[in-house]
Amino acid sequence: xxxxxxxxxxxxxxxxxxxxxxxxxxxxxxxxxxxxxxxxxxxxxxxxxxxxxxxxxxxxxxxxxxxxxxxxxxxxxxxxxxxxxxxxxxxxxxxxxxxxxxxxxxxxxxxxxxxxxxxxxxxxxxxxxxxxxxxxxxxxxxxxxxxxxxxxxxxxxxxxxxxxxxxxxxxxxxxxxxxxxxxxxxxxxxxxxxxxxxxxxxxxxxxxxxxxxxxxxxxxxxxxxxxxxxxxxxxxxxxxxxxxxxxxxxxxxxxxxxxxxxxxxxxxxxxxxxxxxxxxxxxxxxxxxxxxxxxxxxxxxxxxxxxxxxxxxxxxxxxxxxxxxxxxxxxxxxxxxxxxxxxxxxxxxxxxxxxxxxxxxxxxxxxxxxxxxxxxxxxxxxxxxxxxxxxxxxxxxxxxxxxxxxxxxxxxxxxxxxxxxxxxxxxxxxxxxxxxxxxxxxxxxxxxxxxxxxxxxxxxxxxxxxxxxxxxxxxxxxxxxxxxxxxxxxxxxxxxxxxxxxxxxxxxxxxxxxxxxxxxxxxxxxxxxxx
Ligand code: NOJ
Numbered sequence: 001x002x003x004x005x006x007x008x009x010x011x012x013x014x015x016x017x018x019x020x021x022x023x024x025x026x027x028x029x030x031x032x033x034x035x036x037x038x039x040x041x042x043x044x045x046x047x048x049x050x051x052x053x054x055x056x057x058x059x060x061x062x063x064x065x066x067x068x069x070x071x072x073x074x075x076x077x078x079x080x081x082x083x084x085x086x087x088x089x090x091x092x093x094x095x096x097x098x099x100x101x102x103x104x105x106x107x108x109x110x111x112x113x114x115x116x117x118x119x120x121x122x123x124x125x126x127x128x129x130x131x132x133x134x135x136x137x138x139x140x141x142x143x144x145x146x147x148x149x150x151x152x153x154x155x156x157x158x159x160x161x162x163x164x165x166x167x168x169x170x171x172x173x174x175x176x177x178x179x180x181x182x183x184x185x186x187x188x189x190x191x192x193x194x195x196x197x198x199x200x201x202x203x204x205x206x207x208x209x210x211x212x213x214x215x216x217x218x219x220x221x222x223x224x225x226x227x228x229x230x231x232x233x234x235x236x237x238x239x240x241x242x243x244x245x246x247x248x249x250x251x252x253x254x255x256x257x258x259x260x261x262x263x264x265x266x267x268x269x270x271x272x273x274x275x276x277x278x279x280x281x282x283x284x285x286x287x288x289x290x291x292x293x294x295x296x297x298x299x300x301x302x303x304x305x306x307x308x309x310x311x312x313x314x315x316x317x318x319x320x321x322x323x324x325x326x327x328x329x330x331x332x333x334x335x336x337x338x339x340x341x342x343x344x345x346x347x348x349x350x351x352x353x354x355x356x357x358x359x360x361x362x363x364x365x366x367x368x369x370x371x372x373x374x375x376x377x378x379x380x381x382x383x384x385x386x387x388x389x390x391x392x393x394x395x396x397x398x399x400x401x402x403x404x405x406x407x408x409x410x411x412x413x414x415x416x417x418x419x420x421x422x423x424x425x426x427x428x429x430x431x432x433x434x435x436x437x438x439x440x441x442x443x444x445x446x447x448x449x450x451x452x453x454x455x456x457x458x459x460x461x462x463x464x465x466x467x468x469x470x471x472x473x474x475x476x477x478x479x480x481x482x483x484x485x486x487x488x489x490x491x492x493x494x495x496x497x498x499x500x501x502x503x504x505x506x507x508x509x510x511x512x513x514x515x516x517x518x519x520x521x522x523x524x525x526x527x528x529x530x531x
Contacts (some may be wrong), residue, residue, distance in 0.1 A: 003232075003257070004045075004232075005046065005181075005232040005257060005258075005342055006301065006342065006458055007045075007451065007452065007458055008045035008046045008093075008232075008342055009043060009044055009045055009046070009342075009343050009345065009448045009451060010044070010045070010046045010047070010048055010095070010342060010343065010344045010345065011039055011042070011044040011046070011047050011048070011344075011345050011346075011347070012047075012048045012050065012308055012309070012344055012345070012346045012347060013032060013047060013048070013049050013050065013347055014027075014050045014309045014346075014347060014398070014399060015027045015028065015029070015031075015032065015049060015050060015052055015061075015074055016050075016060060016061070016073075016399070016418060017347070017399050017400065017401045017402060017412075017418075017419070018031060018032055018035070018347055018401075018402055019031030019032060019034060019035050019402065019404070019412060020401075020412055020413035020414075020415070020417070021033075021034060023413060023414040023415040024073070024413075024415055025413050025415040025416045025417045025418045026073045026074070026413075026418050027074075027401070027402075027412070027413075028073065028074045028075050028079075029052065029070070029074050029075035029079040029080055029082075029083050030075060030079055032049075032083055033079075033082060033083050033086050036086055036087060036090055036092070037090070038430070039092065040090045040091075040092060041445070042350060042441070042444060042445050042448065043445055043448035043449055043452070044092060044345075044448070045092060045093065046092065046093045046094070046095055046180065046181075046232065047087060047092060047093070047094050047095065048095045048097070048183050048234075048344070049094065049095070049096060049097060050097050050309055051064060051071075051097045051099055052070055052071055052074045052080070052097075053065070053066060053067055053068075053069065053070065053071060053099075054066040054069045054070065054071050054072075055071055055104060056104055056106050056152065057071075058104070058150050058152035058153065058367060059130075059149060059150055059152070059153060059367055060365075060366075060399075061097075062097075062099055062149070062153070062185060063102070063103070063104040063105075063106075063149075063150065063152050063153045064099055064103050064104055064107065065103070065104045065106045065107050066107065066108070067170045068170065068173065081177070084177065084178055084179065088178070093180035093181070093232075094179055094180050095179070095180055095181040095182060095183055095232060095234075096174055096179050096181075096182055096183070097182070097183050097185060098171065098182040098183065098184045098185060098187075099185040100156060100167050100184070100185070100187075100190070101148070101155060101156060101185060101186045101187065101189045101190050102147065102148070102149060102153040102154055102155045102156055103153070103154065103156060104152055104153065105151070105152045105153070105154050106152070109163075109166075110154055113163070114141070115157065115160055115162075115163075116156060116157055116160060116162075116163040116166075117145050117146070117154045117155065117156060117157055118145060118146040118154075118155050118156075118157050118192065118196075119141070119143050119144065119145050119146075120135065120143060120144050120146070120196065121143050121144070122144070123135035123144050124196050124197065124198050124199075124204065125198040125199060125202055125203070125204060126146070126148070126196070126198075126199060126203060126204030126207070126208070127202065127203040127204065128147060128148060128149060128150070128151075129148055129149055129368075130149055130150050130367055130368050130371050131368075131371040131372060131375045132371070132375070134146055134147055134148055134204065135147070136151040136154075146192075146196075148186075148189060148208060150367055155189075155192075156190070158190045158191060158192075158213070158217055159213075164217070164220065164221075167221075168221060168224045168225045171221070171225045171226075172225055172228075175225070175228075175229045175231060179231075180230075180231055180232060181231040181232035181233055181234075182231070182233050182234075183233075183234050183236065184233060184234065184235045184236060184256065185236055186236055186237075186238065187218070187235040187236060187237065187256070188209055188210050188211075188214055188235065188237040188238070188239070188240060188244075188248075188259075189208050189209060189211075189238075190211075190214065190217055191210075191211030191212060191213040191214040191216075191217055192207060192208045192211050193206075193207035193208070193211050193212060194212070205239060209237075209238065209239040209240070210237075210239065210240060210244055215247065215248075215253065215255060218235075218248070218254075218255040218256060219253070219254050219255060222254040222255060223254065227254065232257050233256040233257050233258075234256065234257060234258050234259065234260060234303050234342075235248060235255075235256040235258075235259045235260070236259070236260045237259045237260060237261065237262075238262045239262070240259060240261055240262075241263075242261075242291055242292050242295030242296065243295070245259050245261065245292070245295065245296060245300060246295055246296065246299050246300055248300070249296060249299075249300025249301050250299055250300050251300075257301060258300070258301040258302060258303040258341070258342060259303065260303055260305065260308075261292060261302075261303075263288050263292070264285060264288050264289060264292075265311060267280055267281070267284045267285055267288060268280045268317070274393050275372055275376070275389045275393060276389075277389070277392055277393055280317075280318055281470075282470055282471060282472075282473060282490050283467075283468070283470055285318075285473070286464060286467065286473050289339065290462070290464045290475075293339060293340055293462035294462065296340075296341075297340065297461060297462065301341060301342065302339065302340060302341030302342070303341055303342050303343075303344060304336050304337070304339050304341040304342065304343040304344065305336070305343070305344040305346070306318070306332060306336055306346075306349070307344075307345075307346035307349045307398060308344070308346045308398065309346065309395065309398050309399060310395050310398070311346075311395070311397075311398060312355050312392060312393055312394070312395075312397040312398065313348075313349075313353055313354050313355045313397050313398060314329075314332055314349070315328055315329040315332065315352050315353075315354055316354045316355035316397070317355070317392075318332060318490070319331070319332055319524065320492060320523075320524065321352075321354040321355070323492070323523075324492060324523050324524045325352050325354070325428075325440075326352065326438070326439075326440060326509075327509055327510075327522075327523060327524035327525065328524040329349075329352035329440045329443075330440060330443040330509040330524075330526065331488050331489065331490070331509055331524045331525065331526040332488075333349075333440075333443065333444055333447055334447065334486065334488055334507065334509065334526040334528065335473055335486070335488040335526065337447045337448075337451065337457075338457060338475075338477060338484060338486045338528060339462065339475075340458070340459075340460070340461075340462055340477070343451075345444065346398065347402055348398075348402050348403070349444075350433075350440060350441050350444040351403070351428060351429065351430055351433045351439070351440050351441050352428065352440040353400075353402075353403060353422065353428060354422065354424060354428065355391060355392070355397040356391075356396070356397055356400050356420075356422040357391045358396075358420065359387075360387075361373050361383070361386075361387065361390065363419070363420055364390065364394060364396050365396060365399070365418070365419050366394060366395045366396045366399065368395060369390055369394040369395060369396060372386075372389075373386050373390065396419060399419060400419060400420065400421055400422045401413070401417050401419070401421050402430070403421065403422065403424075403425035403428055403429040403430065404429060404430045404431060405425075405429050405430070405431040406425065406426045406427070406429050406431065406432065409421060410425035410429055411431075438511075443509060446507060447507065450506065450507060454484070454506070454530070456477050456478075456479055456482055456483075456484050456530075457477065457484070459479055460476075460477030460478050460479045460482075460483075460484060461477065461478050461479060462475055462476070462477060463475060463476045463477075463478060465485075465499075466497060469495075469497075471489060471490050471491035471493060471495055472487065472488070472489060472490070472495050472497065472521070473486075473488040473490055474486060474487045474488065474497070482530075482531070483502075483503070483529075483530070483531055484506065484528055484529070484530050485499075485502070485503070485528065485529045486526070486527075486528050487519055487521055487525075487526060487527050487528075488526045489521035489522070489523065489524055489525045489526065490524070491523065491524070492523040492524065493523065494520065494521065494522055494523070495520070495521045496518060496519070496520045496521075497518070497519045497521075498518060498519075499518065499519045500518075501518070501519055501527075501529055502529060502531045503529040503530050503531025504529065504530055504531070505527060505528070505529060506528040506529065506530040507526075507527075507528050508525070508526065508527040508528070509524075509525060509526050509527075510522060510525050513527075
C-alpha cells in the first residue's frame with residue numbers, strides 16, 4: 001500500500017501571521033478555522049501548524065514553556081479541539097510542530113530537573129545559531145547550560161532516559177487527541193557527541209548534528225510512540241546529506257518518513273553563511289536536486305520546499321518579483337511540484353507574496369535578524385549594508401501577515417498587527433487572486449489537482465536533461481513507457497531548445513504555445529508535457 005502522505009500536499013501555517021479573529025494583532029486558532037474552506041478549496045491535504053504551545057515568545061513559539069497548553073494569544077485548548085475537528089470534517093489532516101531539542105528556560109523542567117538539560121563547568125567553543133557562545137552562565141548553579149539557539153532555549157539532555165520518556169508521553173497525549181503527525185524541529189541535533197568536544201570550525205556543529213545516538217533515539221521514539229498511530233513525520237535536519245537521508249527515511253529503519261534538507265537552500269550563501277549571500281547558480285541547484293532525487297528513489301522519500309517561516313520568499317529569491325512575478329512564481333511552483341516527494345506550500349506562497357523592505361531595523365522582530373544586526377554592527381559593518389542583507393535574507397520576509405484583501409491591514413486584523421504588513425498588499429492579496437482567472441493561486445490549485453490525477457508525479461523516476469544549460473531546468477519523470485517532461489526557464493531571456501515536444505501539454509504558465517515544432521520558452525515560462 002502506498003502511504004497516504006506520498007500523495008499529499010502540505011500547507012504550513014505560521015499562526016501568528018495567518019489570520020487574527022479577535023483584533024489583538026496576532027493571528028489565532030479561530031482565525032485559522034475561518035480560513036479552512038480556503039485551504040480545502042486550494043486542495044490541501046495536510047496542514048502543518050508552527051508551534052501554538054504556551055511560550056514566552058523569545059523565538060515566536062519555538063521556545064516552549066508548556067507542551068500541554070495553548071499560547072493564550074492563539075486561544076484555548078477548546079479552540080484547538082474545535083480546529084482539529086473542523087480540519088478532519090473537511091477531510092484534511094493536521095501536523096503539529098514538535099520542538100524537543102530544547103524548551104524555554106521558563107519551562108518547569110528547567111526549574112525542577114537539572115539533569116534534563118546539558119551543563120558544564122566551563123564552556124566549549126560551540127556557537128549559538130543565533131550568534132555568540134552557545135553557553136550561558138547560571139548564577140544559582142554556578143555553571144553553564146547549553147543553548148544552540150537563544151539563551152532562552154536551553155538544550156534538552158536526550159542522554160537521560162527519564163527525559164525521553166516524558167517527551168514520548170507528551171507525543172502520545174497529542175496523538176491520542178487525534179493529531180496526524182509531527183514536523184520535528186532540528187531533530188538531528190538531539191544527540192550530542194559525548195564529552196562535548198570543541199568543534200574544528202569553531203562552532204561545534206560537527207558534534208551536535210547527526211550525533212552518535214541519533215538513529216537509536218529516533219527508533220526508540222518510533223517504537224514507543226509513532227508506530228502505534230497512522231501518522232506522518234518530517235524531520236527538520238540541517239547539515240544532512242542525501243546519504244544521511246537514506247538512513248533517516250528508509251522505512252525499514254523506522255525513523256522518520258521524510259526530512260527537510262537545507263542543501264538547496266544554502267546554495268546562495270557565501271562563506272560567511274546566509275548573511276553573505278550570492279546569486280544562485282542554476283546549475284548548482286539542478287545538480288543538487290538531482291542528487292536528492294536519485295539518492296532517495298526507491299529507498300526513502302523527499303520533502304519538497306522553497307519556502308517556510310525561516311526562509312526569504314522564493315519569488316524574490318530565485319524569481320523576479322517585479323516584472324515577472326506571476327511567471328516566475330508559477331514556474332518555480334512547477335519546477336518543485338513535479339519532483340518526486342511531498343510538496344510543502346508556505347502560507348502566502350500560493351499568491352506569490354514577496355520579501356519586504358522595511359526602511360529601518362526597528363520594524364524587524366525576528367531574534368536571529370536582530371542579533372545578527374547588532375553583532376555585525378559592532379564589528380563595523382554599516383547600517384545600510386546590514387539593512388540590504390536583512391532585506392534579502394531575514395526570516396521576517398516570510399513572517400509579514402497574510403494579505404487577504406486590499407482593505408485596511410489587508411483584513412489580517414482589525415487591530416494593529418504584531419509586525420507590519422508588506423505594503424504591496426494593495427495589489428498582492430488573496431481576494432484579487434480568487435477573483436482573477438489567471439492567478440498564482442489558481443495555478444497552484446491546478447498543480448495540486450494534477451498530483452491527485454497523475455500517478456507519475458508521485459512515482460516516476462527523475463532524469464535531468466539539458467544538464468549544462470545555465471538558465472533552463474528541464475527534467476523527465478518516467479515509468480513504464482510513460483513520461484512527463486518539465487521545462488522551466490529560470491531567466492528573463494527567451495530560451496529555444498531543439499527538443500521535439502512530445503505529447504500533450506499538461507500544464508503551462510503562459511496562455512498559448514509559441515510553436516509546435518520546438519520548445520521556445522519566454523521569460524520564466526514553464527511547460528509540462530505528458531505522453
Ligand atoms: C528551526 C525553526 O524552524 C526555527 O524557526 C527556530 O528558530 C529554530 N528551529 C529553533 O527552534
